[in-house]
Amino acid sequence: MNAPAYNFAYLDEQTKRMIRRAILKAITIPGYQVPFASREMPMPYGWGTGGVQVTAAILGPADVLKVIDQGSDDTTNAISIRKFFAKTAGVATTTATDAATVIQTRHRIPETALHENQVLVYQVPIPEPLRFLEPRETETRRMHALAEYGLMHVKLYEDIARFGHIATAYAYPVKVNARYVMDPSPTPKFDNPKMDNCPALQLFGAGREKRIYAIPPYTKVVSLDFEDHPFEPYRFNAPCALCGAENSYLDEIVTDDKGSRMFVCSDTDYCEGRQTAGHHGSLSAAPYKEKAGSHG
Amino acid sequence: MVDQDLVGQDLADVDALENDQPLLAATSLSKSFGRIAACREVSFALYPGEVLAIVGESGSGKSTLLQLLSGQLAASGGHVSYRMRDGVARDLATLGEAERRFLFRTDWGFVHQDPAQGLRMAVSAGANVGERLMAVGWNHYGRIRNAASDWLTRVEIDVARIDDAPRTYSGGMRQRLQIARNLVTEPRLVFMDEPTGGLDVSVQARLLDLLRSLVAELHLAVIIVTHDLAVARLLSHRVMVMKGGSVIETGLTDQVLDDPREPYTQLLVSSILPP
Numbered sequence: 001m002n003a004p005a006y007n008f009a010y011l012d013e014q015t016k017r018m019i020r021r022a023i024l025k026a027i028t029i030p031g032y033q034v035p036f037a038s039r040e041m042p043m044p045y046g047w048g049t050g051g052v053q054v055t056a057a058i059l060g061p062a063d064v065l066k067v068i069d070q071g072s073d074d075t076t077n078a079i080s081i082r083k084f085f086a087k088t089a090g091v092a093t094t095t096a097t098d099a100a101t102v103i104q105t106r107h108r109i110p111e112t113a114l115h116e117n118q119v120l121v122y123q124v125p126i127p128e129p130l131r132f133l134e135p136r137e138t139e140t141r142r143m144h145a146l147a148e149y150g151l152m153h154v155k156l157y158e159d160i161a162r163f164g165h166i167a168t169a170y171a172y173p174v175k176v177n178a179r180y181v182m183d184p185s186p187t188p189k190f191d192n193p194k195m196d197n198c199p200a201l202q203l204f205g206a207g208r209e210k211r212i213y214a215i216p217p218y219t220k221v222v223s224l225d226f227e228d229h230p231f232e233p234y235r236f237n238a239p240c241a242l243c244g245a246e247n248s249y250l251d252e253i254v255t256d257d258k259g260s261r262m263f264v265c266s267d268t269d270y271c272e273g274r275q276t277a278g279h280h281g282s283l284s285a286a287p288y289k290e291k292a293g294s295h296g
Numbered sequence: 297m298v299d300q301d302l303v304g305q306d307l308a309d310v311d312a313l314e315n316d317q318p319l320l321a322a323t324s325l326s327k328s329f330g331r332i333a334a335c336r337e338v339s340f341a342l343y344p345g346e347v348l349a350i351v352g353e354s355g356s357g358k359s360t361l362l363q364l365l366s367g368q369l370a371a372s373g374g375h376v377s378y379r380m381r382d383g384v385a386r387d388l389a390t391l392g393e394a395e396r397r398f399l400f401r402t403d404w405g406f407v408h409q410d411p412a413q414g415l416r417m418a419v420s421a422g423a424n425v426g427e428r429l430m431a432v433g434w435n436h437y438g439r440i441r442n443a444a445s446d447w448l449t450r451v452e453i454d455v456a457r458i459d460d461a462p463r464t465y466s467g468g469m470r471q472r473l474q475i476a477r478n479l480v481t482e483p484r485l486v487f488m489d490e491p492t493g494g495l496d497v498s499v500q501a502r503l504l505d506l507l508r509s510l511v512a513e514l515h516l517a518v519i520i521v522t523h524d525l526a527v528a529r530l531l532s533h534r535v536m537v538m539k540g541g542s543v544i545e546t547g548l549t550d551q552v553l554d555d556p557r558e559p560y561t562q563l564l565v566s567s568i569l570p571p
Contacts, residue, residue, distance in 0.1 A: 146394045150431025226437040
């Protein structure tokens, strides 16, 4: 009964080698989308099949895994992927950003600053930043090859012409290492500055689109903008209702049908850490206590 | 004063020298698709500021020739040389892809018969005009927008419609927008493939009028492919008549159209209905 039902971390060794080769190539050409032979995973496309394959390829027995989904450690997606690797690789899991060595993420970068011994793995739905401007993949590849990125500014121009400011709020295009324009996956643009000069290795996996790309540690990442309309990270102008944080990215939560709403940190680990440390917001008492349960 | 005069004199000389050399020269250009020879041994030279019309019936090889000249199609024989902005003539076939594409969005323009091919129909008119500027590194929204509205005015499009997508435009407006989009980087050479095709007569007349004044004002060299001899007469200085892939007659526009030599050209000219 000791024979393992799965190979370590689910994928077979040949597949992991293939993915590692793609990852190595991606690291050597920052921001360049490397094609790879994406496998079927036991989850639907759109649930992080790309991220899971990258994680499976880099995971070692001593790693500590954290999985976040929109900043949260306790959504279905995050819990399922954490369980998946706990079962197939037997690695330790955590929700604490500091304690993790591999962090798989969907649409957020943790608020706590990352360090050199960490790898951040992004789940990417659409790796091609030019996709909606130029539908031909042959053409977009050529544009990347020749660094023809005027079209990316057409998108930003359209935003300003229509809304008076750059209204792109997520998947905000960045230029990596002064060469490739890259889609940072649908993270809010609030997180873009965290990618710049980040000590941790950042890997991006797109399962359906079969692409892997990377930002090596300490790489220059610049958000595209205009001289007269510079890049600005967006944040709701409110403190977190639970921990009172003034500088974290907030989720807006509708609390009834009469227009009431509350703003809370999207990074649950960061928020809980602050509350444990004694920080409180205006609503700390109400929804957070629900977890403890008054009805037993 | 004397010095300034000298400088002025020098500049005039340089200008004269510039205009003395062909901008684009084709030498025995041929293209065959299997057994079909679409273009046979075409040679000519185009000088700065000159408008050359290529006329002929459908299937005579006009559009193939245009694609050969603009480097979109590789020739089976012969070559095309283009004098770059630094004054050096280069063979188009030896240009790298990056250079060719750069040429295409800076020093050249290409006006398609169907504006939908030359425009981005889903983005606003302003962005359509500004795209080439952004492609050459303009990074100031205000300046790009000013340049765009300036060009819309020049092609007689109401500036109030700058934020509308070209799919909301009429056929004539689309064609004028396409022209603005091409001219915004002040190219020296513009290729036009039936620019007035599919437009009604009054819109055609207005477009031709506009083209003629822009060409003169900007000192543009133009190669225009058309089957409409009236367009050739109005716009061009010289005419090349094509039939079955070969150039059968060439000369000054008035001369060719008023006194055609080749029987085929005589047929073409005589088939126009008298006004």
